[in-house]
Every structure is written in C-alpha cells, then in structure tokens.
Amino acid sequence: MSHFEILSLEGLRNDGRRWDEMRNFQCRIGIEPSENGSAFIELGNTKVLCIVDGPSEPVIKSKARADRTFVNVEINIASFSTIDVKKRFKSDRRIQLQCLALQNTFEEIIQTELYPRSQISVYLHVLQDDGAVMASCINATTLALIDAGIPVKDFVCCSTAGIVESDMLLDLNSLEESALSWLTVAVLGNIKKVVYMQLETSMHLDYLESVMNMAIAGSEHIYNTMQSAVRQSAKPALASLS
C-alpha cells in the first residue's frame, strides 16, 4: 500500500481524519449491574467489553500468592470481530501474550498487597476490531477496575501512534496498522509515566521519541474522556446527597 493511500495530498487519511485526529472515543461504565465491575469502550469501530470479578478465591489454588492478589486476564476475540470471519482460540499464542502483557501491567497498578491469597479476574470481549485493540483493552480494564472499586494507583490510559515515511499518525485503524510502523503506549493519567509500550514492527530510532510523545498526547485526551465517564456514573449517587 503506497504512502498516498494512507495519507492523501490534502493531508487526510482514508477515513477523513487529519494526522493528529483521534477517532470518536466513547466509554460507559457499570453496564452490567450483576457484575462487580464492567465497562464498554468504543474507539471508532473498535468495541471492547470488559468485566471484572473479584477479589475472589482463586480457581486454581496453586496460583494463590500469600502476600498479594493474582490478576487473571482472559481475552475473547469474537469470530465476527474482523472482516475475515475466523474462530480464535484462547490457546492462540498472540492472545496469550496479550493476556500476559495486561496481567503484568495491571499487577503493578492494582494495590495487590491489600488482597492476599485471592484472585481478580478480568474478562475482555473484543466485539469489533478496527485497530488499537490492545489500547482499547487497557482502557476498558482500567474503567472496569474503577467501577469494581478495586484500589488502583492511577488511571491507565492507552493510545496508538504510527509513522508513514516522515509523517506521524495518531490512533490508527486496522488498515493503517497493517501498513505502517506503529506503537502502543500506556501511561498513568496523572503523572504521565509510561507503564506499557508495545512496538511490533521496526521503526527508525530518530522517530521513536516523537511517535511516543504523540501517543502520550493521545492518551491525555482519552484520560479526560475516561474521567468524565466515571464522573457521569457517580452523578445519581451525588444527586441524592443533600
């Protein structure tokens, strides 16, 4: 795919966005009242549902840790989530690596020492995949954990950015992801500390820092939207206070 198909002469992408424009980001929390915590995220056409259960007794006793909780992450990608309909199994190596990455990220963020010998289960359902799936999973997990009332050190906000020749692009869709060098960056909302970074393709070192900064700027926008979603969910409770 040529450079001009990704970014036109007018500086527009194939979905009409400018280089520094994000897709429509919407999030709702507490959508599953029967669960401890739940969140639904839409980033353009990417849709992710996250359900958090716990802290509860570990299903596999050997995974219980005496001093802290164990975070179990499961990602289920729907067979209809992409254009090519194919069943993805949990044994898929790529899915397992994504689960492990999420597990390691959130074990650092959750105050695991408060719940020894227990398990926090995170179930992610990717209903539609149009790029930035990992970023959406991280954002959805953060909101679901907050909804569940599990103590976390900060919001974890994630965004993607890529580079085509010397032009940088923010928040890539699946078409752009398949053609460009891109990275996923997750930062803590308040202190802007990078907690997760994923770069699967090769990228010139000269561009790495600027692409990273762009992804961090995108995460800041996501942080503000996530905050307002949490605030929105709290309004009924606050309205009853006199």
Next chain:
Amino acid sequence: MAEVEEKGLLSYYFPGERIPDSIISQDGSIRLGPGLVFQKKDREEEIVVSKAGRLHQTGKNAMLIDSRTKRYIPATNDQVIGQIISRFAEGYRVDIGSAHIAQLNALAFENVTRKSRPNLNVGSLVYARVSLADRDMEPELECFDATTGKAAGYGELKNGYMITGLSLSHCRKLILPKNTLLQTLGSYIPFEIAVGMNGRVWVNSENLSTTVLICTAIRNCEFMSDEEQIKYCKDLIKKL
C-alpha cells in the same frame, strides 16, 4: 439538582489524585480509611486516592473514600448475612460474599453446648457478626453479641427473602438507626429486616406481596433523597 451535583463533585476524587493540604487536618495524626494511600515522594508526604469516590471525613482526623463497591472485604464486628455452603466437624463454612469463605463454629451461638448444637442445613441463611477478620486468615463468624453473650438478633434467618447485589454504601445507609426508607415502610407494613454490611438484606413479612414490595423499595431507593423516598414508598403502598 445541578447545584447539588456540582457541590458533590467538588469532593469527588479519582485514582491518582492528591488530597489537597487544605483539607487535611494539621494537628495530630491522620487515620486513613479505604481508598486512601500515604505516599512519600521526593521528600514530600502526600495522601493519594486509589478509588473513585466521594471523600468522607468521619472524624476530625479520619478520612475515607466512599465508593459504590459491591465486593465485601471483611472487617471485625461487621454484621453480615451468610449462606451455609458446607459442614465440617467443628462447624460450618459460610459464604459472605468476600474473597474467602468464612467459618462459623458450631458453638458460636447463644446457650449452646456440645450436646445442643444447632442443626443448620446447607443453603440456610445466618445473620452473624465477624469476630475475626485478618488479611492472612479466613474470616470467623459468631452468632451472639460478644459483650452480653446473648443472641441479640443474630442466628438463623428462617423464611423471608434475601436481596443480593446491593452496593455496600447502600447497606451502610440502611443500617443507620434513623433510616427514612425503613421508617416509612415500617409505619405502613409490619416486617422483619436484617441488613448485612456485605451487600445483602433479608426481609420477611406477613405475606409474599408485601415482601416483594419492600424488596422493590430497597432496591430502587438507593439514589433518592429522603423526600423522594417517602413519596416513592407511599406510591408503592397505594398500589398494594
């Protein structure tokens, strides 16, 4: 209503935010409740929020974050409603909705000897008090008041209906002595109620329709003001 929301949102905090020094009492030590963490960063001491919720200052030097959590974490002397899931030689294993199954000793009842133990079946509901809640041990329950040795309302809950899935903050409101909702309902319908701090409420009344009515009122009145609760209860009773 908008004014109330704005007023409330001023004391609404998000994870990672610092509690301003102006709020913190400068004299004496500060007691931090759930949702608050003490951090030392670059020789600076700060209190950081770890849960999204409203800041509550319970005493002069005590603070906590009140969030709408559904998962119960056992604390000593909490009143809980549990369901017996299995029996063992010395007592019962009880599900109280926490991360770990609680233990209820067969002798932890009023006036019980080894020969006159209560016979509780699997699935029975008990109203108990958490006697031991340690991070590294399973919670332990008792069905008597520790100070008097009397049952004081604790014990097996027979008949009735248990409401589950309520937020812990709602249960904390219901357990208050002067709760508007329960007082309003009580002035029209005679009923028994046991409120657990673990997000469970047991209700029993003379017939099924009134029990359902009370349960509906408890479920729906979480976000209502006192006036709205009274009006809602009266409307429900009219339909009865």
